[in-house]
Amino acid sequence: MRRITRIATAGIASAALALSVTACGSDSSSGSSSSDDNGGKAAIAYDIGGRGDQSFNDAAYAGLVKAEKELDVKGTEAEPSEGEGDPDKVQRLTSLARADNNPVIGVGFAYAPAVAEVAPKFKDTTFGIVDDTSKTGPNIANLVFNEEQGSYLAGVAAAKVTKSNTVGFIGGVETPLIKKFEAGFVQGVKDTNKNVNVKVQYLTQPPDFGGFSKPDLGKAAAQGQLDAGADVIYAAAGLAGAGAIEATAKAGKWAIGVDSDQYNQKGLAAYKERILTSVTKNVSGAVFNLIKSVQDGKPQQGEIRYGLEDDGVALAKSNPAFTSMTDVITAVDKAKADIIAGTIQVKTAP
CATH class of the missing domain: 3.40.50.2300 (Response regulator)
Incomplete structure (x- = not known):
């Protein structure tokens, strides 16, 4: 799995990362992906705290790992930046989409504005937002829970x-x-x-x-x-x-x-x-299901809600x-x- 470290707030560092990721995928100026491997690569962008929080982000990571093992997907992770409010979300999602990742999943409601800005520029890419329904679009899947x-x-x-x-x-x-x-x-x-x-x-x-x-x-x-x-x-x-x-x-x-x-x-x-x-x-399940839907050629879109009835939320008995x-x-x-x-x-x- 490829892991992207925090994108620096400085413009030069952000641009350098964008170029390194773009080199892995399409060079289309329109932003839409044309890679033959489209659907075989998936990315998650972590919320505040990043991987290792023993909680929310780690659950999303588990879903990506499962997709790698069961769907032969090449996974990429992107860490949040350290600036107040994590200011580089748009740059991060853009870089991941340009690298032909599909889907690109923002882990946490804070990604909603960035997804709403980036998704229309990559119409052939599915974007997921975990925990938010405020931003919608034909290529946006809102993964939410009760x-x-x-x-x-x-x-x-x-x-x-x-x-x-x-x-x-x-x-x-x-x-x-x-x-x-x-x-x-x-x-x-x-x-x-x-x-x-x-x-x-x-x-x-x-x-x-x-x-x-x-x-x-x-x-x-x-x-x-x-x-x-x-x-x-x-x-x-x-x-x-x-x-x-x-x-x-x-x-x-x-x-x-x-x-x-x-x-x-x-x-x-x-x-x-x-x-x-x-x-x-079941953030891991939601992430896996979205990746699988893209792999199957039937990408999820709109509100995908998980509750007690489908074990989307539960009380652990370990x-x-x-x-x-x-x-x-x-x-x-x-x-x-x-x-x-x-x-x-x-x-x-x-």
């Missing part, structure tokens, strides 16, 4: 497990997407036990997206909630969530992970026994300590069935 549903199940589990009747939610950045996680979690807690107090904290506010990339912020927030009596903490904060898990585990309390099954993440192995469960999003809690598992499974049946309507905003 995060609130999985978070509701986490709330049920937290309310059943807590002994202090105080639990915590930590959001990386206060955006509508992360507020879906909050809304589902709080509703799940309150529907299970209205007497449980839910402490909510966001690490940063837009346009500062550092709350997704700084573990120390997550650690400090979790410590504050622990000091206030929380004994279960759910963090939807990307790489910063690893810091929350560390603090919670060291305190001997329960952490709830997000996006990937964080019990099984190697980078969190030291804390896995205190990772009760994780709200998983920790034996969790699965041994019969009453908790029973409550979670009942809530899942009720959400799928429509008996429970989960809110998407607090």
